Amino acid sequence: MALMNQSSEPIKTVQKPRSVTINPPKMCQPMGAILAYMGVHGCVPLVHGSQGCSTYPRYNIARHFRESAEVAVSSLAEDAAVYGGARNLTEAIKNVKSRLNPDAIGICTTCMSETIGDDVKLISKKALTPGDAVKIFPASTPSYVGTHLTGYDNALRTLVETMAIKGVANNKINIITGIINPGDIREIKNMLRLMNVKSIFLSDISDTLDSPILPGGQKPVLPDGGTSIGDIADSANSLGTIAICRTAGSAATYLKNKFNVPSVLEPAPIGVINTDRFVHNICKLSGVSIPDDIIKERGRLIDSMVDVHHYMYGRKVAIFGDPDLVSAIVRFCAEAGMNPTVAMTATKHKDFAPDIRAVNTEYKTDTQILEGTDLYEFHEVVKNHGAELILGNSKGKDVADDEGVPLVRFGFPVYDRVGVYRYSIMGYSGSVYLLDQMTNAILGHKYDPNKLHQ
Ligand code: SF4
CATH class of the missing domain: 3.40.50.1980 (Nitrogenase molybdenum iron protein domain)
Incomplete structure (x- = not known):
């Protein structure tokens, strides 16, 4: 202290x-990793650990966002502590694929699976069959290190490390939000719209954790919205990355080091000066001027x-x-x-x-x-x-x-x-x-x- x-x-x-x-007003790494994964379109978070490690994040998500959250768990028990968790994780991946048919599975480890030393990358690779289209993101999120913010950062970096690929310049700006509310993300999007700047949000819970009930329908099992896998891949071709949460900046640093995407790590745009900084960074990276609506x-x-x-x-x-x-x-x-x-x-x-x-x-x-x-x-x-x-x-x-x-x-x-x-x-x-x-x-x-x- x-x-x-x-x-x-x-x-x-x-x-x-x-x-x-x-x-302590903090939570463990999987909580943050789950929130990062929930901002990816069609992605199901999978906690490789015991049941409580997924129950408690789901409980917090339900209480805060008033949304149900699909979070899978490999349900490790005593035998896994002795024999390893490979069988459970393999079964869990197969079950998630067959029941939810997701675009991606975002794996986060826990205290137990990290202590066992499971090779999550290898196990998840073996669990896929030839021709499987589902993407697997294996993040290491041991909870005896750091907090929920560390987990969010680790999961986000895993997303870009796994997917980002050099291609044609896209004239967009990557925005790393950190753990903020759907309302905050919508406001940032609104500012970018007023400035006529295209963006890729890494990641985006504005719809997935605040999903509407549309006419005549129930909510889909996997909510609409979230950043598409294609957009995550395209983040390597952006004009730059602005992280408005410096504790979640390692994905920005990765994109800069690997793909020469300029990165700006700044405080959250709250108040006059910090929002001024955000607006100026957008202008600097995109070349636009500040529109009257923003000045108003x-x-x-x-x-x-x-x-x-x-x-x-x-x-x-x-x-x-x-x-x-x-x-x-x-x-x-x-x-x-x-x-x-x-x-x-x-x-x-x-x-x-x-x-x-x-x-x-x-x-x-x-x-x-x-x-x-x-x-x-x-x-x-x-x-x-x-x-x-x-x-x-x-x-x-x-x-x-x-x-x-x-x-x-x-x-x-x-x-x-x-x-x-x-x-x-x-x-x-x-x-x-x-x-x-x-x-x-x-x-x-x-x-x-x-x-x-x-
Ligand atoms: S602190 Fe460890 S054991 Fe407890 S919920 Fe988090 S990951 Fe699971």
């Missing part, structure tokens, strides 16, 4: 060293910040979640005149502390930086540094309740509110929505009425 102040000196926040993690959207964001300034100025806010989202929201809160007191992420990333320190320097804030830790420590620091508002996923409810402050939900998973996945907090328009959510949370809370009813 590391808490740093502005001069990078660690601050001691717990009196005794702990050998236990309490309420930016103007509306600035206007919304002015509108709520007297409610939000100096408000103490504590934020936890995935590093790219937290650092972007901390910056946005500072832009809006708020006082971000604590920024916490359970996933360590090299850019997180420098991002927050840069905000502290630019906006004269004193945001405490917590990395690789849990909600117990987050709560301790919130008690010391104060918060009138907490931002994070549903796991922050107890901290918010104990402190008697509102919780604005973002990230994954959000299971105690409906519809959060439908809306965007990204781009200029999404940032307006986020700011409105924060302001309404303050207005709806029992703060000093003299400061609210103006």
Whole structure:
């Protein structure tokens, strides 16, 4: 656990060293890998592990997205620990093929299959029969390393490593989203549409995990939407790759090293400056100019910040979640005149502390930086540094309740509110929505009425 102040000196926040993690706001690698695979058209994630390793990701997906998720599992039991899991994985691949007839199967390993040492690439290759059209993506996602973000990154890199192939230039931009909501992806797509820029999303859950019920129909077993296998192959021929989630940047680096596709790894486009960066990167890679519609959207964001300034100025806010989202929201809160007191992420990333320190320097804030830790420590620091508002996923409810402050939900998973996945907090328009959510949370809370009813 590391808490740093502005001069990078660690601050001691717990009196005794702990050998236990309490309420970690992170999940294991297969969770992230499954989300990456679910953004591929016709792809069924297959967890090579015991049943619980697929039940718990499915449970979280169902609670957050309110969609059922087809996730297969090789159902390893005690005998596999002794004899290996090859038989189970081979059977699982055959069953998924015959029952669901998918375009692809995205395999993610687990603690057990990694400890056994199963050669998943070889086993899955042998499980295919000559003429099989189904593609297999075998990602290594051991959960005793990293978090759900590591799993997402590993699966995404496996997709491009397996499929990307040099061909004719396509005049498109690859977008690596990381783990964000369908509403966020639709907003990014909308911005690209306004800028008249074609894109390939690596990957795209905007339809697969927010699928409509169309007239006269039930939902198909494998949902429509997702990035096609052909588009993943074509990502090697794009103008460039923009990763708006630096923890998921290794596919961008692979495309750059292998196919000379320029890559840009940036924070999430939340708030004014980070969305400006995103827009400028699109312009730089594609050669387009910023259209009036985008300039107007930016103007509306600035206007919304002015509108709520007297409610939000100096408000103490504590934020936890995935590093790219937290650092972007901390910056946005500072832009809006708020006082971000604590920024916490359970996933360590090299850019997180420098991002927050840069905000502290630019906006004269004193945001405490917590990395690789849990909600117990987050709560301790919130008690010391104060918060009138907490931002994070549903796991922050107890901290918010104990402190008697509102919780604005973002990230994954959000299971105690409906519809959060439908809306965007990204781009200029999404940032307006986020700011409105924060302001309404303050207005709806029992703060000093003299400061609210103006
Ligand atoms: S931590 Fe390991 S054993 Fe537990 S669900 Fe994740 S992969 Fe399975």
